[in-house]
Amino acid sequence: MSALRKDPCTGRWVVLEDLWPVRPLEPGACPFCAGNESLTPPEIAAWGSTGRGPNLAGWKVRVVANLRPALRIEEPLARRAERMYDAACGTGAHEIVIETPEHEDRLSQLSREHIALVLSAWAARITDLKRDRRIRAVFVFKNQGVMAGAALPSHAHSQIIGLPVTPKALKEILDGARTHFRIKERCVFCDILREELEDGRRVIETSEHFAAIAPFASRHPFECCILPREHTPDFETTGSDALLDLAGLLKSLLRRLESTLAEPAFNLFLYSGPNRDSRPGYWTTLDQDFHWHIAVLPRPTQVAGFEVGTGFYSNPVSPERAAAELRNGPDWTAQGAGAS
Amino acid sequence: MSALRKDPCTGRWVVLEDLWPVRPLEPGACPFCAGNESLTPPEIAAWGSTGRGPNLAGWKVRVVANLRPALRIEEPLARRAERMYDAACGTGAHEIVIETPEHEDRLSQLSREHIALVLSAWAARITDLKRDRRIRAVFVFKNQGVMAGAALPSHAHSQIIGLPVTPKALKEILDGARTHFRIKERCVFCDILREELEDGRRVIETSEHFAAIAPFASRHPFECCILPREHTPDFETTGSDALLDLAGLLKSLLRRLESTLAEPAFNLFLYSGPNRDSRPGYWTTLDQDFHWHIAVLPRPTQVAGFEVGTGFYSNPVSPERAAAELRNGPDWTAQGAGAS
Numbered sequence: 001m002s003a004l005r006k007d008p009c010t011g012r013w014v015v016l017e018d019l020w021p022v023r024p025l026e027p028g029a030c031p032f033c034a035g036n037e038s039l040t041p042p043e044i045a046a047w048g049s050t051g052r053g054p055n056l057a058g059w060k061v062r063v064v065a066n067l068r069p070a071l072r073i074e075e076p077l078a079r080r081a082e083r084m085y086d087a088a089c090g091t092g093a094h095e096i097v098i099e100t101p102e103h104e105d106r107l108s109q110l111s112r113e114h115i116a117l118v119l120s121a122w123a124a125r126i127t128d129l130k131r132d133r134r135i136r137a138v139f140v141f142k143n144q145g146v147m148a149g150a151a152l153p154s155h156a157h158s159q160i161i162g163l164p165v166t167p168k169a170l171k172e173i174l175d176g177a178r179t180h181f182r183i184k185e186r187c188v189f190c191d192i193l194r195e196e197l198e199d200g201r202r203v204i205e206t207s208e209h210f211a212a213i214a215p216f217a218s219r220h221p222f223e224c225c226i227l228p229r230e231h232t233p234d235f236e237t238t239g240s241d242a243l244l245d246l247a248g249l250l251k252s253l254l255r256r257l258e259s260t261l262a263e264p265a266f267n268l269f270l271y272s273g274p275n276r277d278s279r280p281g282y283w284t285t286l287d288q289d290f291h292w293h294i295a296v297l298p299r300p301t302q303v304a305g306f307e308v309g310t311g312f313y314s315n316p317v318s319p320e321r322a323a324a325e326l327r328n329g330p331d332w333t334a335q336g337a338g339a340s
Numbered sequence: 341m342s343a344l345r346k347d348p349c350t351g352r353w354v355v356l357e358d359l360w361p362v363r364p365l366e367p368g369a370c371p372f373c374a375g376n377e378s379l380t381p382p383e384i385a386a387w388g389s390t391g392r393g394p395n396l397a398g399w400k401v402r403v404v405a406n407l408r409p410a411l412r413i414e415e416p417l418a419r420r421a422e423r424m425y426d427a428a429c430g431t432g433a434h435e436i437v438i439e440t441p442e443h444e445d446r447l448s449q450l451s452r453e454h455i456a457l458v459l460s461a462w463a464a465r466i467t468d469l470k471r472d473r474r475i476r477a478v479f480v481f482k483n484q485g486v487m488a489g490a491a492l493p494s495h496a497h498s499q500i501i502g503l504p505v506t507p508k509a510l511k512e513i514l515d516g517a518r519t520h521f522r523i524k525e526r527c528v529f530c531d532i533l534r535e536e537l538e539d540g541r542r543v544i545e546t547s548e549h550f551a552a553i554a555p556f557a558s559r560h561p562f563e564c565c566i567l568p569r570e571h572t573p574d575f576e577t578t579g580s581d582a583l584l585d586l587a588g589l590l591k592s593l594l595r596r597l598e599s600t601l602a603e604p605a606f607n608l609f610l611y612s613g614p615n616r617d618s619r620p621g622y623w624t625t626l627d628q629d630f631h632w633h634i635a636v637l638p639r640p641t642q643v644a645g646f647e648v649g650t651g652f653y654s655n656p657v658s659p660e661r662a663a664a665e666l667r668n669g670p671d672w673t674a675q676g677a678g679a680s
Contacts, residue, residue, distance in 0.1 A: 005557040009516035009528050014557040015654040070654045084535045085556045176349035188349050195424045216425045217345040217354040314355040314410045 004165065006086040013165045015070045015090060031067075032155035034059075034101035041065040044095060045124065047117045061117045062098040063125060063160075069094035070161070077134040077164055093129055093162035097121050097140075103155050106144070108254035110156075115247035116240070118158070123236040123243070125160050126272055130236075135162040136278040137170055145265025145299070158268070166274060173271060174283070174290060181289035189291030190231050192216075202323045204256065207249040209242045214319035214326070219297070221317035222261060222326065224253055226294040235272035235292040250294070256326045257298055264298040271295070344505065346426040353505050355410045355430060371407075372495035374399075374441030381405040384435060385464065387457045401457045402438040403465060403500075409434035410501070417474045417504055433469055433502035437461050437480075443495050446484070448594035450496075455587035456580070458498070463576040463583070465500050466612055470576075475502040476618040477510055485605025485639070498608070506614060513611060514623070514630060521629035529631030530571050532556075542663045544596065547589045549582045554659035554666070559637070561657035562601060562666065564593055566634040575612035575632040590634070596666045597638055604638040611635070 005014050031039035034057040041064050046052070048060025071092030079088045099107055099118045107115065126138045142158035166174070180188035196202055196213045204212040204224060212226045226249060232238070238246065257264055272292045276283050283290075345354050371379035374397040381404050386392070388400025411432030419428045439447055439458045447455065466478045482498035506514070520528035536542055536553045544552040544564060552566045566589060572578070578586065597604055612632045616623050623630075 007516075007555070007557040008532065009520065010512045011516060012512075012557065012559070012653070014559055016558075016658050017654070017656050082556075083539065084531060172350045172352075176347075176351060180349065191424060192348060199423065215347070216422075217347040217352065218356075219352070219354055313352070314357070316357050318356050 003090055004088040005082075006088075006165075008085060010168075012168050013088075017070065017090075030103055030155050032096075032098045032157060033103050037062075040096075040098075041067060045121065047121055048114070057101070059101065060114055061100070061121045063121055064096050064098070066094040066096050066159070071163070073132070073162070088164060091134055091164045093135070093138075093160070095125060095160040097125070097158045097160060099156040099158060105156055106254075107142070107156050108251055108258060110251070112244065112248045112251055115251055116244045119238075119243045119247055119250075120240070122158070122160065122270065123238060126234075126236040129160070129162040130275040130277070132162070133275070133277050134164050135275055136164055136166050137274040138162045138272065139167065139170070140270035140272075142268040143265075144268075170271060170274065174274065174286070177289045177291070178285060181285055187231055187289055187291050189227055189293060193227055193229060201320045204323050204326045205249060205252060207245050209245045210249050212249060212253050214323040216319060218315055218317075218319040218322065219313035220299065221315060222257060222264075222298045222322045223315075223319070224257070224296040224326070226250065226253065226296070227291065228293075231288075231291055233273040233287050233290045233292060235270055253296065253326075256329055257296070259329045260325050261298055266296055266298045269295045269297075343430055344428040345422075346428075348425060350508075352508050357410065357430075370443055370495050372436075372438045372497060373443050377402075380436075380438075381407060385461065387461055388454070397441070399441065400454055401440070401461045403461055404436050404438065406434040406436050406499070411503070413472070413502070428504060431474055431504045433475070433478075433500070435465060435500040437465070437498045437500060439496040439498060445496055446594075447482070447496050448591055448598060450591070452584065452588045452591055455591055456584045459578075459583045459587055459590075460580070462498070462500065462610065463578060466574075466576040469500070469502040470615045470617070472502070473615070473617050474504050475615055476504055476506050477614040478502045478612065479507065479510070480610040480612075482608040483605075484608075510611060510614065514614065514626070517629045517631070518625060521625055527571055527629055527631050529567055529633060533567055533569060541660045544663050544666045545589060545592060547585050549585045550589050552589060552593050554663040556659060558655055558657075558659040558662065559653035560639065561655060562597060562604075562638045562662045563655075563659070564597070564636040564666070566590065566593065566636070567631060568633075571628075571631055573613040573627050573630045573632060575610055593636065593666075596669050597636070599669045600665050601638055606636055606638045609635045609637075 003016050005016055006012070007014070029036050029039060037043070037055045037057065043054045044063040044065065046054070046059040046062045049058040052058040071090045071094050073091070073093045075089045075091040077089060077091040079086065097118060100110055100114065107118070122140045126140070129135050129138045139161045140158060177188050180186070193211060197211060202214045202216065204214060206212070209229055210226055211229055212224055215223060215225050228238070257266065273286055273290050274283060276286065343356050345356055346352070347354070369376050369379060377383070377395045377397065383394045384403040384405065386394070386399040386402045389398040392398040411430045411434050413431070413433045415429045415431040417429060417431040419426065437458060440450055440454065447458070462480045466480070469475050469478045479501045480498060517528050520526070533551060537551060542554045542556065544554060546552070549570070550566055550568055552564055555563060555565050568578070597606065613626055613630050614623060616626065
């Protein structure tokens with residue numbers, strides 16, 4: 001049974017599960033491929049099919065529970081003291097978004113319309129999970145490649161975690177954005193967007209509704225950030241036209257990374273606003289101060305001890321250079337940015 | 341030229357150096373081996389030899405500047421605005437502690453007396469670097485094994501970084517300890533020590549002056565923490581008897597990890613108090629609220645996207661189980677804990 005424990009000094013929460021050594025998945029058929037639907041836990045939702053029963057082939061994007069979830073929605077939420085320490089039950093959700101029925105496709109190889117279905121799946125699951133007041137934050141991430149920590153089959157998928165506590169990295173962003181707003185009465189991400197679009201050196205690509213930039217203080221080589229150009233706190237409120245626009249930009253960005261870095265491993269994180277209903281009266285200025293965004297962190301280098309232990313990153317590529325290389329990579333003009 | 345940049349939302353500092361793609365070191369003789377002293381930058385200090393000129397063989401532990409330092413002490417300290425952002429010059433120090441003249445020895449294979457020389461080198465360099473008021477924190481770390489990010493030759497070494505800003509992970513610990521002290525007027529680490537020694541389930545080993553425990557909210561499988569049993573804010577004030585005692589405990593702990601995990605990759609971090617002179621009047625209760633400690637993080641699993649993006653770790657081994665396995669591993673009673 002998994003349990004949550006809090007570090008008494010830093011406040012960092014950890015999920016503990018006694019699963020060691022991790023049993024490898026049974027070799028054999030890929031459970032994410034079309035036709036193998038019976039090998040996954042029951043389907044939560046599917047996209048891209050009409051008139052199809054659940055757990056059958058014919059879908060384009062499919063969401064299932066994780067076979068070995070770090071957290072379970074069925075667990076009652078109970079925070080408790082464990083002598084001097086703080087602990088909680090492993091309440092939450094851990095779902096898998098299977099991005100395509102085809103084993104070999106990477107996300108970047110799907111059509112813009114197909115990627116928009118993946119984004120719709122993210123939005124729908126976030127909306128649904130946020131209906132549960134015990135869930136404080138919903139976090140979407142994707143690990144592509146072994147260096148990025150992908151443990152599940154290489155079949156393209158992303159993961160959705162609903163957490164009963166605010167994870168530390170999101171809390172830092174929320175707190176930083178709130179502090180900036182208190183002092184300046186402006187959203188820090190709107191400030192960054194205006195600055196970057198004016199300056200131009202770190203802009204990779206823009207579309208009608210979004211901008212992809214290389215952040216000023218990039219932690220990793222070729223780190224990218226996608227922001228909606230209009231202030232929006234929650235990803236899941238994005239309309240379908242804008243999702244299609246985002247799908248095109250994301251596809252283009254991933255192809256730029258692949259052409260510059262030769263199919264790099266990467267982590268993708270979606271930071272959407274936390275669930276206000278889980279903490280009434282707490283995030284009072286969040287609609288004004290928080291701005292959802294996607295971070296894409298290519299992992300051409302191993303994160304070493306220095307970075308893990310200090311939270312102080314050393315990055316061998318300036319974001320100005322990364323943006324220029326991603327902007328001007330081979331034949332981008334010919335293929336047309338954002339085209340599917 | 342390296343530069344420091346601050347993320348405007350989270351306050352995370354990043355060192356940027358345009359070094360990409362990282363040029364591999366010239367193949368050939370290991371610059372850390374005895375007899376090859378001329379292949380390193382000039383020696384800063386050496387231990388374990390008498391009547392020997394600098395940069396000659398005959399040392400047991402040798403400290404040199406990093407060939408490609410992330411930071412340089414010669415850079416003037418200048419914080420500046422860069423349009424809306426915060427930046428600073430790459431002032432600081434980046435040194436290498438070569439732990440043994442022998443290429444094949446791991447730290448755990450050195451004698452207790454030899455390991456005490458390594459610890460003395462850490463203490464002496466911290467003391468020296470803290471004399472520079474521009475240096476806010478000195479950080480010692482060690483990466484063993486490729487999974488832990490070791491990039492330099494496999495010859496046993498640790499690294500010392502002197503930083504002109506407080507790195508985020510240390511700031512979190514300092515802030516957490518300060519908050520605990522404000523509320524309870526007790527050091528959080530003294531509380532943890534008392535709790536753990538009383539409870540016993542997460543204690544790995546104790547010596548006269550130190551205790552090695554598996555932290556309650558361990559982020560990684562078999563994570564270990566070594567704390568002085570008496571409240572001490574700064575590692576570098578440790579006397580030579582206690583350093584010898586610590587060397588024995590560290591050797592024993594590393595051998596326990598190696599016997600349980602089959603020569604694991606690991607990161608070791610030393611968190612010592614920051615340089616009070618660099619920020620007069622700021623760390624007013626630090627002598628009472630901060631307690632130096634060493635974290636050893638074995639890296640049998642890859643840190644995946646979830647952990648990097650959320651700061652929320654999922655650990656498949658409970659610290660109670662980790663401590664029991666490390667405590668009761670093969671023939672520990674026979675070899676005698678702490679013996680060299």
